[in-house]
Amino acid sequence: MNAPHKLPPQPQERPIGAILVESGRLRAEDAERVLRLQRERGLRFGDAARELRLVDDEDVAFALAHQFDYPYVAWGKSAIHDAVVAAYQPFGDAVEALRGLRTQLMLRWLGDPAARRRLAVVSPTRGDGRSWTAANLAVVFSQLGERTLLVDADLRRPAQHRLFGLPNGSGLGTLLAGRSGGESIRRVDGLVNLSVLPAGPQPPNPLELLSRLPFPALLDRLGVQFDVVIIDTPAAEQGADAELIAARAGAACVLARQNASATRPLVQLAERLRAASVNVVGSVLNAY
Secondary structure, rough: OOOOOOOOOOOOOOOHHHHHHHHOOOOOHHHHHHHHHHHHOOOOOOHHHHHHOOOHHHHHHHHHHHHHHOOOOOOOOOOOOOHHHHHOOOHHHHHHHHHHHHHHHHHHOOOOOOOEEEEEEOOOOOOOOHHHHHHHHHHHHHOOOOOOOEEEOOOOOOOHHOOOOOOOOOOHHHHHHHHHHHOOEEEOOOOOOEEEEOOOOOOOHHHHHOOHHHHHHHHHHHHOOOOOEEEEEOOOHOOHHHHHHHHHHEEEEEEOOOOOOHHHHHHHHHHHHHHOOOOOEEEEEEEO
16 A cells, blocks of 8 residues: 655644744744734734834744744855745745645656656756756755655756755766765755755766666665655757656656747657656746
8 A cells, every 4th residue: 555645744833932032033022022912903923023023024934934844944044046945935926836836746746656756857948947946846845744855967057056055076977977876965954855966077978877777776766765856857959868867767847938938849848758658747837
């Protein structure tokens, strides 16, 4: 019998005021002022504290995230690039759209008992936002409590090490070449369930490395170690890498950029993926 998917984390009993005081974002004496206003006006604690200008929106978001066991990082206190909005703004509109995508993927992809829980993010051309989508999608899966690995399989123009502020001296390329091991997988500070496997230094033969047996064997091992594996890929126009990666992963999400992507290359890419027995779980229109 397959194990049921994890339910979203339930809120803890610790009140927002206690979280703000314990974190040093609100003084105990100021918390008493907030409680008085809360009782007088029937406000929520966060709204009362904001009305008194004792905290700001970021403080309230911090407290809510901790109350619901929903990890995120604070602006200016992490090496993660601000483009990874899911790590910084868990309640923003862009992240709400990403959570909607996550829900659809859980229904269409993770809901399949035969799914291998590996998903390649692919698109026809450069600039479609594959790396942005893969990075933020990995974050929202990790915030759900899933042990999540983000693999940068774009060995031509890697981006994930920059997005997460990680060293790139070793990674997927060196691992496939037998020049590094599991130490290439790095945990992301502040996001407890997220790890990243960077691409590593650019090899002279990226397609050949991905074509060898160690790559599918590696994905099989990672599929055991992690609940969800999200794979960033090169643009399909740059070669056969993306199609090969998607075939090894078994499932793909096809990305288009709003007001930029042409329909024909998208359709052709989806057709090639299906011909390679890839489960195309859906398409995404990237507007960010």
